[in-house]
Amino acid sequence: MRNAHTTEQPSPARSGGGVQSIERAFDLLEALADSGGSVGLSGLAQRSGLPLPTIHRLIRTLVDLGYVRQEQSRQYVLGPRLIRLGESAGRLLSTWAMPHLAGLVEQLGETANLAMLDGDQVVYVAQVPGRHAMRMFTEVGRRVSPHCTAVGKALLADAPEAEVLALLKRTGMAQHTEHTITDPQTFLGQLGRVREHGYALDDGEHEIGVRCVAARVPDAPSTIAFSISGPAPRMTQELIDRAVPLLSGAAEALSAALRADQPDQSGATGR
Incomplete structure (x- = not known):
């Protein structure tokens, strides 16, 4: 932002x-x-x-x-005429992201998502389901509040503090579970840890028994992030430790692909 x-x-x-x-x-x-x-x-x-x-x-x-x-x-x-362009661009972004999502599922087994910040909400724009029979059912198109999700924290981590506080005031920071962060200053502290470590966590803050880890795609035209989510018993610390570098690698790879498609200073595309 x-x-x-x-x-x-x-x-x-x-x-x-x-x-x-x-x-x-x-x-x-x-x-x-x-x-x-x-x-x-x-x-x-x-x-x-x-x-x-x-x-x-x-x-x-x-x-x-x-x-x-x-x-x-x-x-x-x-x-309203921008809606059609946005929908087409969103489908194209999903197409570019799918190989990276599939790679995350292949290596980690859990559901992989791509989400973006749309106004004051997080919207899921692409997904590859995990390999397990019991998996997350966060569907493409679903909208959630940023304060209670790993992707929301990853997407807001680099935003100016005043903008984050204004967003939190508008959304109200509803409490979804006993673990949901409802204090703005506590949330800002979480964003500081995301900036320090390069990834964000949601430990049952949106849904009881669900854990999620997310990393933002750097230098992208839109504010987007990859995430892995699953039941807490399977989303162990060992799996999260494995997931973080894989998420970061996928984010860097998608960022490079998006930058390659942008015009350079001479007006020519990077391809």
């Missing part, structure tokens, strides 16, 4: 025939996505670093095309 309290400068124009107005339009769409909700023209100016006349011209075009919607409050939000 970007820090909403810092003013960002517009991205430098790329050489190689890039169209500046398109680059700026996508800067605005990303600023809207980073806002976590609705934002006005002055907020967009602060986040993007673009002059107000430029923002007004571009935002009107995006509204006319359906990629941005203006609320009655005159604030702007992402528009």
